[in-house]
Amino acid sequence: MYEIVHKEALSPNIKLIEVKAPAVAKKTKPGQFVIIRIHEKGERFPITISNSNKDEGTIQLIFAEVGKSSILLGKLNEGESILNLAGPLGNATDTKDYGNILCVGGGVMVGALLFQMKVLKGSGNNITTIIGARSKDRLILIDEARKYSDDFYVATDDGSEGRQGIEFLKEILQQKRFDHVFTMGPTSMQKIVSEYTKSYNIPTTVNLFPIMVDGTGMCGACRVTVGNTTRFACVHGPDFDGHQVDFDELISRMRFYNPNEKIAMVLYEGV
Amino acid sequence: MTAIKSQVDMPRQEPNERIKNFDEVAIGYNAEMALEEASRCLNCPKPQCVKGCPVEVPIPEFIKLIKEGNYISAAKKIKEKNSLPAVCGRVCPQEDQCQKNCVLGIRGDPIAIGRLERFASDWERKYSKIEKQEIQFKGGRVAVIGSGPAGLTVAADLAKLGHKVTIFESLHAAGGVLMYGIPEFRLPKEIVQYEVEYVNSLGVEIKLDSTIGRLATIQELFDDGYDAIFIGSGAGLPNFLIIPGENLKGVYSANEFLIRTNLMKAYKFPEYDTPIRVGKRVGVIGAGNVAMDSARCALRLGAEQSNIIYRRGRDEMPARIEEVENAEEEGIHFEFLTNPIRFIGNSRGFLEKVECIHMKLSEPDSSGRRRPEPIPGSEFTIELDTAIIAIGQSPNPIIQQTTQGLETTRHGTIIVNEDSMETKIPGVFAGGDVVSGAATVISAMGAGKLAAKSMHQYILSKKGILQ
Ligand SMILES: Cc1cc2nc3c(=O)[nH]c(=O)nc-3n(C[C@H](O)[C@H](O)[C@H](O)COP(=O)(O)OP(=O)(O)OC[C@H]3O[C@@H](n4cnc5c(N)ncnc54)[C@H](O)[C@@H]3O)c2cc1C
Ligand SMILES: Cc1cc2nc3c(=O)[nH]c(=O)nc-3n(C[C@H](O)[C@H](O)[C@H](O)COP(=O)(O)OP(=O)(O)OC[C@H]3O[C@@H](n4cnc5c(N)ncnc54)[C@H](O)[C@@H]3O)c2cc1C
Ligand code: SF4
Numbered sequence A: 001m002y003e004i005v006h007k008e009a010l011s012p013n014i015k016l017i018e019v020k021a022p023a024v025a026k027k028t029k030p031g032q033f034v035i036i037r038i039h040e041k042g043e044r045f046p047i048t049i050s051n052s053n054k055d056e057g058t059i060q061l062i063f064a065e066v067g068k069s070s071i072l073l074g075k076l077n078e079g080e081s082i083l084n085l086a087g088p089l090g091n092a093t094d095t096k097d098y099g100n101i102l103c104v105g106g107g108v109m110v111g112a113l114l115f116q117m118k119v120l121k122g123s124g125n126n127i128t129t130i131i132g133a134r135s136k137d138r139l140i141l142i143d144e145a146r147k148y149s150d151d152f153y154v155a156t157d158d159g160s161e162g163r164q165g166i167e168f169l170k171e172i173l174q175q176k177r178f179d180h181v182f183t184m185g186p187t188s189m190q191k192i193v194s195e196y197t198k199s200y201n202i203p204t205t206v207n208l209f210p211i212m213v214d215g216t217g218m219c220g221a222c223r224v225t226v227g228n229t230t231r232f233a234c235v236h237g238p239d240f241d242g243h244q245v246d247f248d249e250l251i252s253r254m255r256f257y258n259p260n261e262k263i264a265m266v267l268y269e270g271v
Numbered sequence B: 001m002t003a004i005k006s007q008v009d010m011p012r013q014e015p016n017e018r019i020k021n022f023d024e025v026a027i028g029y030n031a032e033m034a035l036e037e038a039s040r041c042l043n044c045p046k047p048q049c050v051k052g053c054p055v056e057v058p059i060p061e062f063i064k065l066i067k068e069g070n071y072i073s074a075a076k077k078i079k080e081k082n083s084l085p086a087v088c089g090r091v092c093p094q095e096d097q098c099q100k101n102c103v104l105g106i107r108g109d110p111i112a113i114g115r116l117e118r119f120a121s122d123w124e125r126k127y128s129k130i131e132k133q134e135i136q137f138k139g140g141r142v143a144v145i146g147s148g149p150a151g152l153t154v155a156a157d158l159a160k161l162g163h164k165v166t167i168f169e170s171l172h173a174a175g176g177v178l179m180y181g182i183p184e185f186r187l188p189k190e191i192v193q194y195e196v197e198y199v200n201s202l203g204v205e206i207k208l209d210s211t212i213g214r215l216a217t218i219q220e221l222f223d224d225g226y227d228a229i230f231i232g233s234g235a236g237l238p239n240f241l242i243i244p245g246e247n248l249k250g251v252y253s254a255n256e257f258l259i260r261t262n263l264m265k266a267y268k269f270p271e272y273d274t275p276i277r278v279g280k281r282v283g284v285i286g287a288g289n290v291a292m293d294s295a296r297c298a299l300r301l302g303a304e305q306s307n308i309i310y311r312r313g314r315d316e317m318p319a320r321i322e323e324v325e326n327a328e329e330e331g332i333h334f335e336f337l338t339n340p341i342r343f344i345g346n347s348r349g350f351l352e353k354v355e356c357i358h359m360k361l362s363e364p365d366s367s368g369r370r371r372p373e374p375i376p377g378s379e380f381t382i383e384l385d386t387a388i389i390a391i392g393q394s395p396n397p398i399i400q401q402t403t404q405g406l407e408t409t410r411h412g413t414i415i416v417n418e419d420s421m422e423t424k425i426p427g428v429f430a431g432g433d434v435v436s437g438a439a440t441v442i443s444a445m446g447a448g449k450l451a452a453k454s455m456h457q458y459i460l461s462k463k464g465i466l467q
């Protein structure tokens, strides 16, 4: 059992929790994730670790309440526990000194990006950051992200805060020469970022989240096509070269269980 | 000369009933049947049967106890050598192991050793309780990675010898393939958990959610004070065909399909949260135990037609005969000498059909195996909305990736000294599917037994108890 020692709401449907898991906290590096299961009949689902505190023995998870499992997780209060938590899974991000880097984060994954940024800053990188969300009320952790950035931009899909849309990324790519780009966020956003950076030939690390079951290379549910070969995101990733990823296939595969998830949700809300 | 009585049949659920549920297909002997079958055993003074059992179950002795009506003692007798008798009694390929050697088999039916083993252990489970064993701790500390049959055997044997054992299991349940792969209707999960509890009762600690290589490396386990380490991480990495269309929606690896169904109980969705999608027409590629299990699960999950697609012929199928018969009775359809060449999807990325080619078998090669060869121009398509790829598994990769100095073959299996099961790293032993490649429960247990013996020696000499 893994106790929730702290909980807060970052936006109407995004929660942050700190979970007691000393052994996991000790080993965690940015880019890695945990797989959790909340109750005896629950499913296994992954959440990226967005911070770890080795002294307190805790890890931080930030998640959006989008379906039954994440809503159940959001209902757990401080003092309550998660039944199973395995991690840290996946390979850590390569956080060396690249020089000038651009970090593009969207939605709920901004927390995980921030974790990368902190370590990348420590390695000596000069960081330009773009944080985006659908609208103003969904933007999270802006002030913290600004702290670790040398240049900082905000964007929303509807223009309710900062710049509108992702188009202006092109301007930024034109203004400054970047040695590397990191992006974490909705898959459709990571796809667009990778397309833009490809035309400027800037190496881009994406962090993928296909459907997963075990997270240790045993099911193949998480397979993605990278450079025409099949890779398992949980053991070969989740970081990949964004210019090599077949995003359309990934996006299609991620929707496979939507009808079932809708049933689960309808029945759950019915209770 | 008196005729040899034939083997007592084991009752089973009727095929048209059982395809609607996940309850156990084989119902097992009752006491009367067990007594009758046991009475056929000759109690050979030099029993050949035992030679066929990799963990040396004292077969005549336990059968004698059954004859005498001492069923619980019979179970205890088996457990002196085999910590998982209810599992082995159900899934051992007995026809190739103990029963193959039984002298009665020369002129008639061999003793149904597996069924008797199952009977005794089921009786014990029903009529006695697991008692916490008091074993004096006088040895070393051992870390076992993986809680499949290999890991459980090493843990139980070393605990009995007085070592303090911790098992690290990456999943949220212990048992390895017994939990996540073999379906409920062949091996009820409650029984696996009972056997795990028995290993637990010997003083073995089981840490779930612990992926070694990520949570801690082998070196870090030594740093934590473990004297010896056993790697029993299995062969769980699914192989794919590497043909076009394999990532279409509706194409599963057998492992994903079986993990969802068995470990996560997707057959009880939405009572359980894990979903599974099975179409009307299912094609399973391959013809081993894993393929049979997948095809039979698909049927129980509502498929109208469940097909086995196999590139060789009927006689070459690697699955256990009993399971092939069960599958046929249940209406599984077989396409032999057929090899898929590409999966074809619709505009929304869902699988619609598979294009196959007919095969013929060549003359036997030097190894005696007849290789399948495509017949040019024989391409045809089969309509499918679900495909399950069951063409084998490779070793789980994480430990190999994260441990320096561990030597592996190009297939990813760990290289050991076969007399001791020790790897190239002193104090690190390995066995089961991660060494042999995908094999059987009993061979994994046999490897575990051997490893436990040499780990015991290793620890004693390390501690200076033995020179
Ligand atoms: C490696 C990895 C890291 C992840 N990290 C985070 C994280 O840090 N924070 C977070 O909130 N979520 C993260 N996710 C996604 C998270 O696992 C899913 O949101 C969760 O499984 C949803 O379960 P549910 O039952 O609540 O919703 P479901 O009912 O399963 O889904 C509801 C909706 O969410 C969408 N959805 C489901 N799974 C995913 C997914 N994997 N990615 C994107 N959309 C999905 C579905 O298409 C559906 O529309 C991660 C996923 C992976 C694979
Ligand atoms: C569907 C199916 C049906 C089968 N049917 C039969 C049958 O009828 N009869 C028969 O004899 N055999 C059968 N087999 C084969 C048999 O199950 C295996 O040979 C046997 O389970 C191998 O045992 P093992 O202990 O080596 O590994 P496994 O049973 O694979 O156990 C390995 C365990 O290690 C864990 N692990 C892996 N990596 C790590 C890590 N890094 N850290 C911690 N834990 C880790 C895994 O999660 C797993 O629990 C079947 C196999 C399958 C898949
Ligand atoms: S463990 Fe398997 S091989 Fe050994 S006696 Fe029992 S059924 Fe036979």
Ligand code: SF4
Pocket: B040, B041, B042, B043, B044, B047, B048, B049, B050, B059, B060, B101, B102, B103, B104, B111, B113
């Ligand atoms: S060989 Fe057959 S008859 Fe002889 S002891 Fe073994 S099981 Fe009994």
Ligand code: FES
Pocket: A211, A212, A213, A214, A215, A216, A217, A218, A219, A220, A221, A222, A223, A232, A233, A234, A235
């Ligand atoms: S999640 Fe199962 S192989 Fe990656």
